[in-house]
Amino acid sequence: MSETRPAPRNATMRYVVLAALLVAVAVGWTVAWNFLAGRADARLQRHLARLAEHGTVFTCAERSIAGYPFRFEVDCAKPRLVVARAGDIEFAAERLRLVGMIWQPLKLVSFLDGPATLRDPATGALYDATWTATEGSIGFATLNIDRASAVFDDLAIAESGVERPARLAARHLEFHGRPAAGPDAGPEDVDLALTAEELVLSDGAGHDLPPLALSADTTARNVLGAAIGARRQSDFLKRWQAADGALEIVAARLAVGSGFLAAGTGRLRLDGSGRLVGNIDANIAGIEKLLGGNGNILATLGTALLGPASELEGRPARAAKLRFDAGRVNLGPLTISELPPLY
Numbered sequence: 001m002s003e004t005r006p007a008p009r010n011a012t013m014r015y016v017v018l019a020a021l022l023v024a025v026a027v028g029w030t031v032a033w034n035f036l037a038g039r040a041d042a043r044l045q046r047h048l049a050r051l052a053e054h055g056t057v058f059t060c061a062e063r064s065i066a067g068y069p070f071r072f073e074v075d076c077a078k079p080r081l082v083v084a085r086a087g088d089i090e091f092a093a094e095r096l097r098l099v100g101m102i103w104q105p106l107k108l109v110s111f112l113d114g115p116a117t118l119r120d121p122a123t124g125a126l127y128d129a130t131w132t133a134t135e136g137s138i139g140f141a142t143l144n145i146d147r148a149s150a151v152f153d154d155l156a157i158a159e160s161g162v163e164r165p166a167r168l169a170a171r172h173l174e175f176h177g178r179p180a181a182g183p184d185a186g187p188e189d190v191d192l193a194l195t196a197e198e199l200v201l202s203d204g205a206g207h208d209l210p211p212l213a214l215s216a217d218t219t220a221r222n223v224l225g226a227a228i229g230a231r232r233q234s235d236f237l238k239r240w241q242a243a244d245g246a247l248e249i250v251a252a253r254l255a256v257g258s259g260f261l262a263a264g265t266g267r268l269r270l271d272g273s274g275r276l277v278g279n280i281d282a283n284i285a286g287i288e289k290l291l292g293g294n295g296n297i298l299a300t301l302g303t304a305l306l307g308p309a310s311e312l313e314g315r316p317a318r319a320a321k322l323r324f325d326a327g328r329v330n331l332g333p334l335t336i337s338e339l340p341p342l343y
Helices: 009-053 233-242 297-305
Strands: 056-059 062-066 071-077 080-083 089-092 095-101 107-113 116-119 126-130 133-141 144-159 167-179 190-202 212-221 246-256 260-270 276-285 309-312 315-325 328-331 334-338
Touching: 009 056, 009 071, 233 260, 246 276, 260 309, 260 315, 276 309
Parallel strands: none
Antiparallel strands: 056 080, 062 071, 071 095, 080 089, 089 116, 095 107, 107 133, 116 126, 126 144, 133 144, 144 167, 167 190, 190 212, 212 246, 246 260, 260 276, 276 315, 309 315, 315 328, 328 334
8 A cells, every 4th residue: 555645845845935936026016016106106296396387287186096006097086277378277177097007107198087167267258078088198208298199089168158159069189299300390399280070160159160170280389498487378479479489380181061171381470469470371172162152252252362273182272372461361462361469
């Protein structure tokens, strides 16, 4: 009859050592997560403090950090943003979450829960905003923001407490910003991109434009230095003008309904009185549909003001130059609008 032999002592020790190693790894990972979470929170607080120094204050009714073991999640209840440089404009929402993965601590993804409110300090008007989905992202390069994006689906903004409010709605809206790239980019230049799909503008009186599709890639020159230290929007714009700031339109496209289409490039800046100056060179197709159809006197006049024949996305088009001179918007020899000074 054979005897059952006990497991060798060294096998038992291997299990003990393995268990001890797993415990040590778990403890070490927990310590590391708490350390990195603290660093991420401290970095975020430094950025918020820098913004507050320049008149942009962000607060939470309650704030917590979670996400262990593989991510960091900052949960902000009742976020509120006050921008002094825009005249103390106020924005408030229900909840904001900032999420970063432990292997990408310099990139944060944000999720904003609505509804939200926006107060216009100039008029005292209050606007309500809703959406079905939103996502943003912020990329950091050491202490500086390297990239920022915001995306909204089914966005709707309307004035609160008004029987027939003006309204803005978009099926999809995107905004992206980053330090300017390219050989001619300066340290104070920023690339900005905007995309809007099925954008609807209503004045509340039944004068609604057909759905718009808008996209624009631009570069704001000498903008960062003007923004630093500016306490009001007017201060920022004056400093930007003094710094020879300009908005370069690299590519822009506007479609109105299924008829009107325009695309162009240009450069705009402010003169000493805060009025727009510059040019936009565009190609325009379907202006007669926007102005009432062929044979309509407005459509005939609009076509006559345009330049030579061209082509746009396979459609017959006309070249056009919009000139901005001391706030006056000129198309050919005709002034079609006059814009007020921006400060």
